[in-house]
Amino acid sequence: MASETTGQNPQTASEVGEFGIIATIIKGLGRPPAVSVGPGDDAAVFLVNGSAVTSTDMLVEGVEFRRDWSSAAEVGRKSVAVNVADLEAMGAKPVAMVIGFGIPADLPAEWVREFAKGVRAEADLAGIALVGGDITEADKVTIGVTVIGETAGLDPVLRNGAEPGEIVAVCGRLGWAAAGLAALERGFRSPRAAVDAQRVPSVPYGAGRMAARAGATAMLDVSDGLLADLNHIAQASGVWIDLDSGAFEIPEPVAVVAAAVNKDPLDFVLTGGEDHALAACFPPGELPEGFTAVGVVHAPGQDGPGVTVDGRPHEGHGGWEHFQHGQ
Amino acid sequence: MASETTGQNPQTASEVGEFGIIATIIKGLGRPPAVSVGPGDDAAVFLVNGSAVTSTDMLVEGVEFRRDWSSAAEVGRKSVAVNVADLEAMGAKPVAMVIGFGIPADLPAEWVREFAKGVRAEADLAGIALVGGDITEADKVTIGVTVIGETAGLDPVLRNGAEPGEIVAVCGRLGWAAAGLAALERGFRSPRAAVDAQRVPSVPYGAGRMAARAGATAMLDVSDGLLADLNHIAQASGVWIDLDSGAFEIPEPVAVVAAAVNKDPLDFVLTGGEDHALAACFPPGELPEGFTAVGVVHAPGQDGPGVTVDGRPHEGHGGWEHFQHGQ
Structure with missing residues (x-):
């Protein structure tokens, strides 16, 4: 019987399989009222109040993070945070996010579980819903996060509006x-x-x-x-x-x-x-x-x-x- | 003087630099009326008619494509096509897309130029606007595409609506x-x-x-x-x-x-x-x-x-x- 204790679980991403990994990530995921279709179909569907605001970031192991420096949960949290920060910088309200996830076949399944926990914890903090994603193989853990927000009654704040005297x-x-x-x-x-x-x-x-x-x-x-x-x-x-x-x-x-x-x-x-x-x-x-x-x-x-x-x-x-x- | 001929240009991604690569990708990019903020700010801003529909795909060299089998332009076109297909599968109208792009430092700059051409050609075919992206380093070419569409007056078509007799x-x-x-x-x-x-x-x-x-x-x-x-x-x-x-x-x-x-x-x-x-x-x-x-x-x-x-x-x-x- 597999142990449930962190670090003693011998399962790898390869053993769990793509669909098992997806199940791990979306398990227990809430669905706010604005989201009418969450993970599991060809695409997610959600309401946007005003204009849509979107930004994407790619985080690669060894470049944006190191697995020996950061826990899986920390990498998950950071992946969400750096991206939602771009919506904040526009004065937008976060709504929905998707994640592309490239993982080595020998990545411990426990790492994926902890990563998913971190993603969900930070998404809750930021007030954004994880609505979909894609999983593939990669030599190094590679995370592509895209966030979508809404202007909801306020003009987006760009970079070109500063005036002398401000x-x-x-x-x-x-x-x-x-x-x-x-x-x-x-x-x-x-x-x-x-x-x-x-x-x-x-x-x-x-x-x-x-x-x-x-x-x-x-x-x-x-x-x-x-x-x-x-x-x-x-x-x-x-x-x-x-x-x-x-x-x-x-x-x-x-x-x-x-x-x-x-x-x-x-x-x-x-x-x-x-x-x-x-x-x-x-x-x-x-x-x-x-x-x-x-x-x-x-x-x-x-x-x-x-x-x-x-x-x-x-x-x-x-x-x-x-x-x-x-x- | 650097030659403009494909394959004879010695520049690498590393030599061109991040901002040079971004300039290559967004050069001459059109901006449809729905897009009020394109690349260059913290996030892009665009109108969505009805609900937003979104999907993401990650393509990794050696898994989803091979550089010895496919040209850069073909990889660019495929990256867009596989993703917009998910919007089509919902009955949605494509609106905007963002790309996360992980590239090896020694990738020929010419490959990036041809990839960008392929992305733009397929985006034009599909009727979707490239509105933003992110560039980072990766050992293998890694492409994360996220597309956003709109329902524009039609209910999204899910997977769970089939009925006997159809x-x-x-x-x-x-x-x-x-x-x-x-x-x-x-x-x-x-x-x-x-x-x-x-x-x-x-x-x-x-x-x-x-x-x-x-x-x-x-x-x-x-x-x-x-x-x-x-x-x-x-x-x-x-x-x-x-x-x-x-x-x-x-x-x-x-x-x-x-x-x-x-x-x-x-x-x-x-x-x-x-x-x-x-x-x-x-x-x-x-x-x-x-x-x-x-x-x-x-x-x-x-x-x-x-x-x-x-x-x-x-x-x-x-x-x-x-x-x-x-x-």
């Missing part, structure tokens, strides 16, 4: 995931809060919607680093964004890692990616709950649109581009 | 892709029509919508083989489906391969997957254009719901399940 504000964590990665890369598993943040970002669910309601003119989620991502808003809006270094609180886990690796903690905050905080521009006035003012939007100076810190260009790494690691 | 009909090719695969596996590149069908399915775009309008009660696209897929309808609807072997025309390329490999050509037609024909049940009466009657729906017999051919169970392979190749 306030730049952030909601969520900055620098935590990058500090966690720096710790993991040096073989440490602590500070735990930073390492956990690298494994699963704490997306401020609902904050994007609040920002849209409060009149945000431009918004995005910080995936590549605050400076690099705000530069997208600066370029798209044709503005100069100047950040106030004194406006950033240095989180304690970030300070601990920075001291250990002899780095300025502000560098983690300004250039660290993967936390999926929200950064937005607002007309002057009261900011929505959870947002902190960190800078000001100006008309572009003689160097054109861009981002500065305390009026000066920030030195060092400005973001992440795949295939360009060495540059 | 007609079973098919639209599109059956057996072609399997015959092509059998040829390729033996090292042949002909008959060309069968081999091409394996590389890119000829999905009968628009036929699913016509079937829904004509009152189809159950429908799906044939991805695993007609018998295996009709069994999904039989089980979901609680009916017995009996096919008439005399109703199937044997396509010439299938006959040629069957003779060469000493196999009954009807086996290719009844059990071959990957052609993405549509199979549907209709109330007695006139069938929509392009559909051919191939069987009848009965109340389940003593063996319960299932599929027979000329009143008898069909012997042999009944479909495809990942990870169960040897069974």
